[in-house]
Amino acid sequence: MSETNDQNPGNIDYMTDSRAIAVGENLPGCKKRDPILVADNVTRNFGGISAVDVEHLEIPRHKITALIGPNGAGKTTLFNLLTGFDTPHSGAWTFEGKDIAGVSSYKLARMGMVRTFQLTKVMGKLTVMENMRLGAAQQPGERLSKALFKNIWGGREREITKQADVLLEKFKLDAKKDDYAASLSGGQRKLLEMARSLMVQPKLVMLDEPMAGVNPALTQSLLDHIKNLKAEGMTVLFVEHDMNMVRHIADWVVVMAEGRIVAEGPPGEVMKDPAVIDAYLGAHHDVDLGDAQGIRELEAELEADEESIVGTEDAGIIAPEAVEAHLEEEEGR
Numbered sequence: 001m002s003e004t005n006d007q008n009p010g011n012i013d014y015m016t017d018s019r020a021i022a023v024g025e026n027l028p029g030c031k032k033r034d035p036i037l038v039a040d041n042v043t044r045n046f047g048g049i050s051a052v053d054v055e056h057l058e059i060p061r062h063k064i065t066a067l068i069g070p071n072g073a074g075k076t077t078l079f080n081l082l083t084g085f086d087t088p089h090s091g092a093w094t095f096e097g098k099d100i101a102g103v104s105s106y107k108l109a110r111m112g113m114v115r116t117f118q119l120t121k122v123m124g125k126l127t128v129m130e131n132m133r134l135g136a137a138q139q140p141g142e143r144l145s146k147a148l149f150k151n152i153w154g155g156r157e158r159e160i161t162k163q164a165d166v167l168l169e170k171f172k173l174d175a176k177k178d179d180y181a182a183s184l185s186g187g188q189r190k191l192l193e194m195a196r197s198l199m200v201q202p203k204l205v206m207l208d209e210p211m212a213g214v215n216p217a218l219t220q221s222l223l224d225h226i227k228n229l230k231a232e233g234m235t236v237l238f239v240e241h242d243m244n245m246v247r248h249i250a251d252w253v254v255v256m257a258e259g260r261i262v263a264e265g266p267p268g269e270v271m272k273d274p275a276v277i278d279a280y281l282g283a284h285h286d287v288d289l290g291d292a293q294g295i296r297e298l299e300a301e302l303e304a305d306e307e308s309i310v311g312t313e314d315a316g317i318i319a320p321e322a323v324e325a326h327l328e329e330e331e332g333r
């Protein structure tokens, strides 16, 4: 599925679009045909350690990009810098052509750039639905107090509640919407955090280790959701250590080591790159960079998972038509 025609005038199917991602060779820092995020000379030191030193990086629009690298490579620090959760020593970066260096994470969310965390930041003492409303509060015109106290909200409330209902149903959290978020499992919290970030209808979704700590029974669901984000025209950038996952869903891989970008390209190509193998072997000797066999096993496992009903053929996660259909269905009851 793709976006509506207004947003997708070329009517491109993002799942099958096979046009080249890079302009020219797949080298570290290479230019992209259609970048959504562009960073230049971003540096961050901690004491004497250069945690991030990225000369140039472009994230391709409508693609799933994996940011990989050994422990301590600077992936999370780069995420923090790009999303306004940390301040660099130097650097400039743009989102959709707009300069966003120094812009707060709150404003970035309003502009359509959201992130999730390695350790989820859902609010345990709020219910699942209240967490979703907080996500909506990042939208222009919404305030936290209004988000939580729906009676004084007025016209937007119904629409936002329905959006939350649709998302919670998609993420199979609807039965838990009145439960405290603290009662959810680690994997369910990850799903809730992803669902909540979608309340702002973002263009770029940045996920920091979405699979970490997730029960295998929920892995399929998370993978499908990530693929669905692309199907609906969103761009995804995610950090992940599981290389079979990376090979399975990423269109493009950016490799960091010691703060720098050391390789970029499609997953199969990048994981054969000697610079990447060196970077990993320097850090751990038992690393599994994933292989065709690993992917086949993963695919077979996923196929056999009968619980998996959220495929890319699905009606969509945040498409306005999905909310509309849900509203009509409710009214017909």
Ligand code: ATP
Binding pocket: 046, 049, 050, 051, 069, 070, 071, 072, 073, 074, 075, 076, 077, 078
């Ligand atoms: P991992 O895969 O283990 O999460 P990473 O690639 O995300 O690692 P970062 O967490 O960004 O790496 O860390 C990059 C470097 O910066 C590491 O050497 C780390 O020890 C250091 N670092 C990160 N945050 C801080 C901090 N707040 N204070 C001091 N050093 C830090």
